[in-house]
Amino acid sequence: MSEKISCDFLVIGGGAAGFFAAIRAAEAKPDTKVIILEKGRDVLQKVKVSGGGRCNVTHACFDARELVKNYPRGSKALHGPFSRFQPGDTIGWFDQRGVRLKIEEDGRMFPVTDNSQTIINCLTQAAAKAGVEVRTGENATQFSPPKTPGGTWQVAAQSGHVFQSKNLMVATGSSPRIWELLRELGHRIVPAVPSLFTFNIKDKRLTDLMGLSVPSAAVRVLGEKLSATGPLLITHWGMSGPGILRLSAWGARILAEKNYAFDIEVSWLNYSPDEMAEELNGFKLASPKKFVTSQCPFPTLPRRLWESLVAAAGIATDLRWADLGKDKLRKLATELGAGRYRVSGKSTFKEEFVTAGGVDLDEVNFKTFESKLHPGLYFGGEVLDIDAITGGFNFQAAWTGGWLVGTAVGQT
Numbered sequence: 263m264s265e266k267i268s269c270d271f272l273v274i275g276g277g278a279a280g281f282f283a284a285i286r287a288a289e290a291k292p293d294t295k296v297i298i299l300e301k302g303r304d305v306l307q308k309v310k311v312s313g314g315g316r317c318n319v320t321h322a323c324f325d326a327r328e329l330v331k332n333y334p335r336g337s338k339a340l341h342g343p344f345s346r347f348q349p350g351d352t353i354g355w356f357d358q359r360g361v362r363l364k365i366e367e368d369g370r371m372f373p374v375t376d377n378s379q380t381i382i383n384c385l386t387q388a389a390a391k392a393g394v395e396v397r398t399g400e401n402a403t404q405f406s407p408p409k410t411p412g413g414t415w416q417v418a419a420q421s422g423h424v425f426q427s428k429n430l431m432v433a434t435g436s437s438p439r440i441w442e443l444l445r446e447l448g449h450r451i452v453p454a455v456p457s458l459f460t461f462n463i464k465d466k467r468l469t470d471l472m473g474l475s476v477p478s479a480a481v482r483v484l485g486e487k488l489s490a491t492g493p494l495l496i497t498h499w500g501m502s503g504p505g506i507l508r509l510s511a512w513g514a515r516i517l518a519e520k521n522y523a524f525d526i527e528v529s530w531l532n533y534s535p536d537e538m539a540e541e542l543n544g545f546k547l548a549s550p551k552k553f554v555t556s557q558c559p560f561p562t563l564p565r566r567l568w569e570s571l572v573a574a575a576g577i578a579t580d581l582r583w584a585d586l587g588k589d590k591l592r593k594l595a596t597e598l599g600a601g602r603y604r605v606s607g608k609s610t611f612k613e614e615f616v617t618a619g620g621v622d623l624d625e626v627n628f629k630t631f632e633s634k635l636h637p638g639l640y641f642g643g644e645v646l647d648i649d650a651i652t653g654g655f656n657f658q659a660a661w662t663g664g665w666l667v668g669t670a671v672g673q674t
Contacts, residue, residue, distance in 0.1 A: 264422045269295040269395075271671045272417060272427035274402045274440070276300030277308055279642030279660035279667075280433035281385045286668025287429075288392035294672065296394045297425065299417075301401040306382045308435070312657070313370075317378035319356070320349040320661070321654040322369045332655045334457070334512045336648030339623045340659060343631075347665045349658055355665075359384050368504075370653050405430070405443050407636050415638060429671045433642040433664070436617040440645065444621060448635050452647040454619030455518040459510045461526070462607035463500030467574050467597075471496045474564040479505050480529040484602070488513045491532055496567070499609050501528075504652055510608070511651045514618040522608045529599045530567070531560055539595035546591070550584035554594075557583070563598075571597040616656060620647040630670035631663050640667040 271287050273280040276298050288296045298305070309317055323329045326344035330337040353363050353371070361384045363371045373380040389396060400423065406416040408428075415430040434440040441451045475495040482489035490512065492505030509526075510517065517524065533541065545559040554577050558568035573579075575594040577586070586594075621641055625634050633639040642663040650656045 264418075264424050266424045266426060267297070268414070268426045269297045270427065271296045271429045271431070272415065272425050273298045273431045273433060274417065275431075275433035275435065275643070275645075276302075276305030276396060276398070277433055277435060277643055277660070278306065278385075278657055279664040280431065281306065281389060282661050282664025283431055283433065283640070283642055283668040283671070284394045284664075285385070285388045285392050286665050287671040288389075288394050288668075290669060290672025292393070296392075297427075298389070298394060298396045299400040299402055299419065299425070300396065300398045303398055305396060305398065306385060309381050309385070309657075310378050312378060313372060315378050316372045316376045317381045318370050318372060318652075318654040318657065319363055319381060320352045320371045320658045322349060322365045322371055324348060324350050329655075329658070332653065333648060333650045333659070334514065335618050336623060336646070336650075336659065339626070339628045340648065340662070343628055343662045343666055344658075347662045349654075351665070352658060352661045355661075356381075356384060359388055368653070402434075402440070402443075405432075405447060407447065408638065411637070429638050429640065429674065431640040431642060431667055431671075432645050433660075435644045436620065437645070441620065444645075447639075449625055449633070450622040452619045452622055454617040455514050456608065456610050456616075457511050457514045457618040457649045458507050458616040458652060459608040459610045460497060460502035461500045461506055461510075461605045462522075462609060463603050463605055465500075465603055467570050467601070467603075468496050468500065469570075471564075471566055471570060472498045474567050475503060476530050476564070476567070477562050478532050479503075480532040481505055481509055482527050483509065483513060483517070484525040484527055486513070486516055486524075488516065494528070494530070497609075500605070501603075502609075508651045511616075511618075511649065514649075517608075522605065524605050526603050526605055528601045528603060530563060530571075530601070531598065533599050535592075535595045535599035538599035539592060542586075542591055542595055546583045546586055550582065552583055553579070554581050554583055554586055555579045571601070574601075616649050617644065618647070618649050620645050623647055629666070631667045632670065640670070642667055 401420040404418040414426045417425040479494035490508040495503035643660045
């Protein structure tokens, strides 16, 4: 016989959004009984692996109008929520609990310990102090809405337990199984596609250059209005780095439709071919006796990458700058400023996998993140059709959503 367990607020999913909502609700109304269900053995696993194990908590962007520009999906919906709880509030929340965050040069924010366990400890301790019950190994298998207004949700778990709660939050990330349960409740689910991924490129210009990077490249997808700038990293598989990941986020659906086979144009220093030709001409006049291959004019361009691109332009290793003809110079300027590469596939981050897709945003009240179809049903995190570029923005959406859900529940 199944055991029935009642509470005031039931959260399905022990991730960032779920924990934040549970803590907020329990702190806002201390007599509220709050339970988090997590199907795995451990909670906050994305927090643990994010940022290479350092946890990119948020981003130092404190203007809601600017902040939303980092969300390919969800920017319009998040403007109001970010006006109520933004990165400054996140910083303050953790600071009040003894966790200081630091700002890195690119705006990303991490705990000063550079250890994601600091964030996990903070959240789990805050939950315990607020009286939140965390139950791991509880896999929700069915949701049943209240039969009468103001009634309770029934959530069946694989363990045989049935949880009853007036307020239910679904914060399970990009789970197809949970999306299917929500679809059965009448919610429209936007089909999921990968949002953050690297480009698989097999090109002799990149052979044996894995690990080399440039600080500011410009990349665009040929035939589409898709472009991005930022650091670019050459990998075993092709290209990665913030510039590529931004492009993958903004182009998630378009690139999926192309089955991840398309051409890109790379400006390694974010110069146009004309600007590059002008720079090369200037160096040619200043250093005529030096060899082109061994003398790179650009300090931020790795030497081995320069040598590869010089070879790709058909320039001999013993050619001096003074002897570099107009055609060869132009070819080198094109390699540097508009090199074309064929993308034939993608590679995704396993633990940090982010998707575009989820609950249709038109069906959510973003003052509280409550379902417009079912009162008492709330959403948070990646279960919604919201995703961002890298840099702490996905976590910020989770903190904001969780805080607003917890606030709403705490007031009921």
